[in-house]
Amino acid sequence: MPWLIGVNSLRFFAIVLILLYHFFRNFLPGGFLAVDIFFTLSSFLLTTSLIRDYSRYHRLRYFRFLGKRLARLWLPLLFCVVVVLACAFVLPRDILVNTPLNALYALTFSTNIAELITGGSYENTISPNLFEHTWFLALEFQFILFAPFLIAGFLKIAPNYRHGLKGLAICSALLALLSVFLASLHGGLFREPDRAYFALDTHFAPFVVGISFAALNALRPRTPRTQKFLPTLGLVIAVVTITLFALKTSYQNPLTFALALPAVSVSTACALFCIIRLQPNRLVRARIPRMVKFFDTLGNLSFGLYLFHWPLYLLLPHFLALFPDLQRSSAAFVFWLIPLLAFIVSLVLAVVLARTFANPKFFASFHKRPLAYRFAFVAICAILIVPAVLTIVTTPKTSSISAQLNSSKISHDSRTKRTASHDTDYLGAKAFLKVTDTVFATEFNKLANTPPTQSSGYRAADSPNSADVLIIGDSVTLGAKAELESTIENAYVDAAESRGIEVATKLLAGYSATGKLPKIIIVSLATNERTITDALLQDIVSVAGAGRQLIFVTAYAGPMQPRDSQNNALKSFADTHSNVVVADWWQVAHDNWSLMYDDHIHLNPDGRRTYANLLNNLVRSLR
Amino acid sequence: MTRERISPKVFLLAALIVLFAVCESLSLVVSYQKYQRNSSFDAATTLSTVLGIMNSSLQSGDLATYQSARARFDDAYARFRDNPYIQRKHSAILNSLDQFNQTLTHEQAFLRDLLELRAHVTLLDQQSRDDFAAYVRSLDSFRTRLSTLTSPQLDSSKKHYLELLPRLSSLATSLLACENICSQSVYEEKRVAFAATQAEFTDSFARLESDLANTLQLPALLLALSDMQAQLEES
Numbered sequence: 001m002p003w004l005i006g007v008n009s010l011r012f013f014a015i016v017l018i019l020l021y022h023f024f025r026n027f028l029p030g031g032f033l034a035v036d037i038f039f040t041l042s043s044f045l046l047t048t049s050l051i052r053d054y055s056r057y058h059r060l061r062y063f064r065f066l067g068k069r070l071a072r073l074w075l076p077l078l079f080c081v082v083v084v085l086a087c088a089f090v091l092p093r094d095i096l097v098n099t100p101l102n103a104l105y106a107l108t109f110s111t112n113i114a115e116l117i118t119g120g121s122y123e124n125t126i127s128p129n130l131f132e133h134t135w136f137l138a139l140e141f142q143f144i145l146f147a148p149f150l151i152a153g154f155l156k157i158a159p160n161y162r163h164g165l166k167g168l169a170i171c172s173a174l175l176a177l178l179s180v181f182l183a184s185l186h187g188g189l190f191r192e193p194d195r196a197y198f199a200l201d202t203h204f205a206p207f208v209v210g211i212s213f214a215a216l217n218a219l220r221p222r223t224p225r226t227q228k229f230l231p232t233l234g235l236v237i238a239v240v241t242i243t244l245f246a247l248k249t250s251y252q253n254p255l256t257f258a259l260a261l262p263a264v265s266v267s268t269a270c271a272l273f274c275i276i277r278l279q280p281n282r283l284v285r286a287r288i289p290r291m292v293k294f295f296d297t298l299g300n301l302s303f304g305l306y307l308f309h310w311p312l313y314l315l316l317p318h319f320l321a322l323f324p325d326l327q328r329s330s331a332a333f334v335f336w337l338i339p340l341l342a343f344i345v346s347l348v349l350a351v352v353l354a355r356t357f358a359n360p361k362f363f364a365s366f367h368k369r370p371l372a373y374r375f376a377f378v379a380i381c382a383i384l385i386v387p388a389v390l391t392i393v394t395t396p397k398t399s400s401i402s403a404q405l406n407s408s409k410i411s412h413d414s415r416t417k418r419t420a421s422h423d424t425d426y427l428g429a430k431a432f433l434k435v436t437d438t439v440f441a442t443e444f445n446k447l448a449n450t451p452p453t454q455s456s457g458y459r460a461a462d463s464p465n466s467a468d469v470l471i472i473g474d475s476v477t478l479g480a481k482a483e484l485e486s487t488i489e490n491a492y493v494d495a496a497e498s499r500g501i502e503v504a505t506k507l508l509a510g511y512s513a514t515g516k517l518p519k520i521i522i523v524s525l526a527t528n529e530r531t532i533t534d535a536l537l538q539d540i541v542s543v544a545g546a547g548r549q550l551i552f553v554t555a556y557a558g559p560m561q562p563r564d565s566q567n568n569a570l571k572s573f574a575d576t577h578s579n580v581v582v583a584d585w586w587q588v589a590h591d592n593w594s595l596m597y598d599d600h601i602h603l604n605p606d607g608r609r610t611y612a613n614l615l616n617n618l619v620r621s622l623r
Numbered sequence: 624m625t626r627e628r629i630s631p632k633v634f635l636l637a638a639l640i641v642l643f644a645v646c647e648s649l650s651l652v653v654s655y656q657k658y659q660r661n662s663s664f665d666a667a668t669t670l671s672t673v674l675g676i677m678n679s680s681l682q683s684g685d686l687a688t689y690q691s692a693r694a695r696f697d698d699a700y701a702r703f704r705d706n707p708y709i710q711r712k713h714s715a716i717l718n719s720l721d722q723f724n725q726t727l728t729h730e731q732a733f734l735r736d737l738l739e740l741r742a743h744v745t746l747l748d749q750q751s752r753d754d755f756a757a758y759v760r761s762l763d764s765f766r767t768r769l770s771t772l773t774s775p776q777l778d779s780s781k782k783h784y785l786e787l788l789p790r791l792s793s794l795a796t797s798l799l800a801c802e803n804i805c806s807q808s809v810y811e812e813k814r815v816a817f818a819a820t821q822a823e824f825t826d827s828f829a830r831l832e833s834d835l836a837n838t839l840q841l842p843a844l845l846l847a848l849s850d851m852q853a854q855l856e857e858s
Binding site: 153185189191195201502503505506508509510512514539542543546547 | 636643647651658661668671672674675676678680683685688842843844845849
């Protein structure tokens with residue numbers, strides 16, 4: 001099809017929104033909406049191509065169409081997977097757990113299905129998915145499988161070509177409404193945004209909007225360009241609308257699926273309409289404004305930028321960790337440095353991709369290139385494949401962080417069972433002992449292999465009733481459980497993975513019901529929390545009751561996941577409440593990555609001791 | 624009139640549409656059930672927070688906190704009670720909560736009065752034993768408050784206290800009068816008698832509060848809610 005000037009600029013706009021969303025989520029909470037721009041554009045272009053092909057050959061050339069699309073998507077994806085795996089070869093294996101499987105999902109266009117089944121998310125920090133973003137390609141490919149039948153079906157059964165196009169436009173619009181309705185139910189009413197966002201049945205609205213618009217555009221006779229003002233105004237309005245939605249919407253907002261996503265698709269269709277109206281009558285490249293040419297060139301790299309930015313963004317902090325001097329840099333410097341580096345390297349790789357694997361003519365004319373060039377290309381590919389394969393082979397099935405957390409969990413579970421055993425009958429007690437014997441044996445072996453800590457060696461309290469200090473925490477605390485219990489006198493640790501701060505009120509209410517709560521309560525639950533409100537903290541203090549001292553621990557979740565707003569909320573709350581103090585873990589951790597594992601969140605043995613000492617000093621000052 | 628045969632392609636299309644509709648309906652049913660479970664968990668968390676605040680404010684006699692939690696209770700309870708998943712799966716706890724709600728409504732005035740009295744008792748406890756002038760003033764204030772109480776539940780306790788308070792008041796007054804003129808041994812004797820009556824007073828009040836806690840069964844409810852939340856988390 002003829003080149004549409006400005007379409008790639010729209011792509012560039014979309015990729016900017018996506019990059020801003022992934023790099024600075026607080027700044028642009030609705031940047032994820034921009035994927036629908038890609039979907040609508042892609043669908044419009046492939047429908048236009050299919051309609052032209054059908055009108056020329058009077059039949060659907062499905063496998064030819066599918067092969068072409070597959071080549072355009074799969075080869076760049078393969079290049080991305082190989083490059084990322086090769087880069088990851090030098091990194092610690094902990095962060096690469098599940099990466100081979102995720103690479104397989106990416107290459108088979110099934111990432112979205114896998115994420116729906118396994119419940120994965122962009123925010124998994126223990127074993128991040130380097131190919132999470134390929135759900136986008138998976139969804140597009142799944143749609144491409146079905147779309148030709150829909151398009152060709154209408155053109156075939158209609159009495160004539162125009163009727164077919166009209167039917168296709170109307171049916172696509174109705175399908176878009178159906179998809180929005182289903183997405184609103186799942187994402188809005190039933191509060192399952194992942195289900196609505198990752199599944200094809202609830203996210204095909206932008207595709208069918210693209211089809212509908214392509215059908216309408218094919219019906220419209222070509223008229224010479226008469227004016228520029230109105231289309232330009234329409235284009236600006238569409239872009240501003242999308243930007244406003246991106247600034248104001250969030251993933252959890254129930255209206256996102258009923259309003260924001262459809263609005264972005266419709267705005268993209270409007271923008272496309274304006275771009276088509278703005279096309280010059282005769283395609284003369286010299287007449288194209290320089291700015292449009294510039295953005296079109298950048299937009300041509302959007303696919304490569306999309307493919308590489310996410311894995312690089314995840315991997316770069318681990319590369320930087322190899323340079324100890326950088327760790328001592330300010331948090332703000334690292335915060336800006338990583339997105340900047342991720343963007344620059346992605347841009348370079350996108351240029352390479354656009355000139356090679358994403359260029360359909362590259363392989364067709366490959367044999368005509370000089371021998372040295374061909375040799376160099378094959379050699380570089382081979383050099384990349386070797387470390388990529390080695391990364392796959394050497395990646396373990398579970399990370400040491402998970403193993404360490406599981407070990408703490410076993411210890412925690414076993415003690416919970418031990419306290420519960422008072423109420424069990426004889427047979428229950430026998431069964432219980434059978435289970436706990438195994439648990440204790442495992443636990444003992446693990447403890448025997450654990451290096452001794454520089455602790456005071458206190459014995460942990462058997463229950464919160466007999467404890468002087470109750471520590472409620474998430475996986476960070478769970479990992480440091482042994483050190484906390486042996487460093488802080490008569491402390492009881494209640495910690496579990498993936499806890500948010502709202503769980504504190506529930507737990508404190510439960511402990512309060514069983515008897516007396518300890519006088520000192522430590523709450524370390526800010527790591528997994530996006531927002532912490534005064535009302536929530538007030539509830540925690542109220543459930544704890546008068547006369548109890550609360551210690552809120554600030555969070556550190558790595559350089560790329562700042563917890564400033566959460567930590568500030570804790571500090572300002574403590575300033576206004578005499579019975580609340582803050583243990584500033586962030587202050588200790590943010591410039592001392594050697595205390596943490598490779599995820600920069602969970603604590604290694606040194607970190608666990610430091611963490612326990614920090615809390616112990618505070619507890620002693622309160623006693 | 625001839626009967627047209629249905630084309631296999633149309634048949635296939637119809638079959639696909641029916642299949643899509645069935646799968647989508649099933650998916651919606653599953654999502655709805657999941658949503659009900661999640662919202663029941665949210666409702667239980669909110670309710671247990673509110674009950675937890677009521678429990679601790681009752682224990683510490685923090686009237687202002689209790690009243691703000693009490694104001695939130697009705698809404699949290701309505702949300703919990705109206706959840707279809709809880710109605711279906713956790714009818715036992717719902718019955719306990721219904722009972723609790725009735726008791727709470729019935730004893731609302733009683734609780735408020737009790738907490739106000741507790742504030743007075745706390746004030747009494749905080750008075751310096753040697754500052755008998757302030758102590759006697761607090762006792763008088765407590766007696767005035769007690770005599771204006773309207774709760775029928777407090778009638779028997781009220782009688783007991785109204786008998787006890789003048790005794791306590793006269794002992795404090797005589798101690799106050801004796802402070803500067805009596806010998807040390809007489810003063811100490813009076814002081815011991817006063818301390819015993821004061822202890823009797825505090826014990827009686829604690830018993831009253833304990834009876835109240837048993838009537839409301841708040842800790843038991845909190846534990847049941849906690850168990851329910853654990854079950855919801857597992858499912």
